[in-house]
Amino acid sequence: MKFAFSFILLLHGLIHLIGFVKAFQFASINQLTQSISKPIGILWLLTFILLVVGAISFILKKDWWFFVVIIAVVLSQIVIVMSWKDAKFGTMPNVIILLVSISAFGNYHFNVMIKKEVHAVMANSSNNPTIISKEDYNHLPEIVQKWLNTSGVVGKQKVVSVRLKQTGEMRTKPDASWMPFKATQYYNIEHPSFIWCTEVEAFSNIKMIGRDKFNHGKGSMLIKLASLIPVVDESDNEQINSGTMLRFLGEVCWFPSGASNDYITWETIDSTSAKATFKMNQKSVSGVFKFNLNGDIVSFEADRYYGGGKNTKLEKWVISVEDYKVFEGIKIPYKCRVTWKLKEGDFNWLNLEIVDMEYNIHEIY
Known part of the structure; x- marks a missing residue:
């Protein structure tokens, strides 16, 4: 092309x-x-x-x-x-x-918007993160402590900001074709927020660009075909806000030290699972993390709105871990499969792999 x-x-x-x-x-x-x-x-x-x-x-x-x-x-x-x-x-x-x-102009305008949003999200991240010790999380459930020990966070800087890159494939329906994608995501861990931007090969020589945003407790989803035609443009409703909060909570597995922040509370379920609740702006979402005997995360499950429209219903949403990798001394799940547990059957809609991870970034964009 x-x-x-x-x-x-x-x-x-x-x-x-x-x-x-x-x-x-x-x-x-x-x-x-x-x-x-x-x-x-x-x-x-x-x-x-x-x-x-x-x-x-x-x-x-x-x-x-x-x-x-x-x-x-x-x-x-x-x-x-x-x-x-x-x-x-x-x-x-x-x-x-x-x-x-x-x-191309549409794509340029989209990237300018992303750059501004990333700077807004990351502007108040700390430049002097503290060093993590076991005392920082010894109040958490035993299995969560084991996970943090296994991840290797002790003695390292607490993660306050993240930039990661992903590749993978997604689809919009259970019988639809897989569409390859690549994405970049920025997180502010101190003030929970993120910007996720992606480029998807939707059709032959035609791409979609998308952005998910979570900031100040509010979510936003934007998808454009050929960088021009809006396919999805939803923001600041209960479904979107709750969904982006759950994304942040589930993705804490990629920056384990974030699990000890005050906005997340933990409750023991059994020896290999714990319930996490993320509270922000008088709103809260919860999900269950499951672990293996070594303390590695194997899945995250939550009830999430299936779609961003106002008439969508809650369905079981599951992130399943397929493999682990060490980035900057931290062991994380780097290959994951995301599935909706629907009445008509499982809908595996997303498979992703983290190809690059940077903690406590100095240059924002």
């Missing part, structure tokens, strides 16, 4: 040289029967230059490439209209180039 689009830009640019050559009579151009004045010939040349610059900046992944290309397309269509009889077929590549450029 990248090379095909670059080729279209370059070829379309080179074709515009014909108008310049025709205007200045550098050669006989039989393909163009209409006369072209020298001032208009300069526009043909300028369009060529802009398309070539746009192609090069696109190949080099410059953020601003689409600005140049959109200007080039406007100039291109102007000169095409002025020589419509000979150049009308140039409209088709202009349409293709414009659609791709507008999608």
Whole structure:
């Protein structure tokens, strides 16, 4: 796709040289029967230059490439209209180039929004985290203490901020095809909040971008097709707020020292399971963490709203751990499977793998 689009830009640019050559009579151009004045010939040349610059900046992944290309397309269509009889077929590549450029602009605007939101979420994270000792969590249930010991948090800095990267696959229905995705997530652990942004390969050469946000106890979900068309845009209702709170609670397994923060309370269920309750802004959510005999987390279960709409119902939501890995000296579940336990059967909708993890980040974005 990248090379095909670059080729279209370059070829379309080179074709515009014909108008310049025709205007200045550098050669006989039989393909163009209409006369072209020298001032208009300069526009043909300028369009060529802009398309070539746009192609090069696109190949080099410059953020601003689409600005140049959109200007080039406007100039291109102007000169095409002025020589419509000979150049009308140039409209088709202009349409293709414009659609791709507008999608790129949508993606650029989305990334600007994400950057601002990440800075807002991470702005008040601490720069001087304390060192964890066993005394910090000896009031917790025995199995939770065992988990924290097994994770290796003792003697390390308490995690106050996180940046992680994920890859995996997701689907929207039990019989739907799997869609590969990659995502980046930022957490503020001291002031519970996160930003999760993803890029999903929804269809052939068509991607979806999405963002889940949890901040000040409120959630928000945004999904756009081709970076332009809103598919989901829900925020600040009971279902979304509760769901994002549960996400934060379940994902504490990726920053174990966060389990000792005051906003989470623990209750022993049995020797290998404990109930966790996350309270914030007079709201609370709860779920059950299950462990193996070594103290490793094997699953997290909670009743969560199935979807973000206001008419959705609570269903059993389960995060199952498939494997563990050590990041910066901390052992965490890095491969997980997420499943809805529905009446009609299990719906495994998400499989993910953490590929990079940074604790107590210094550079936010």
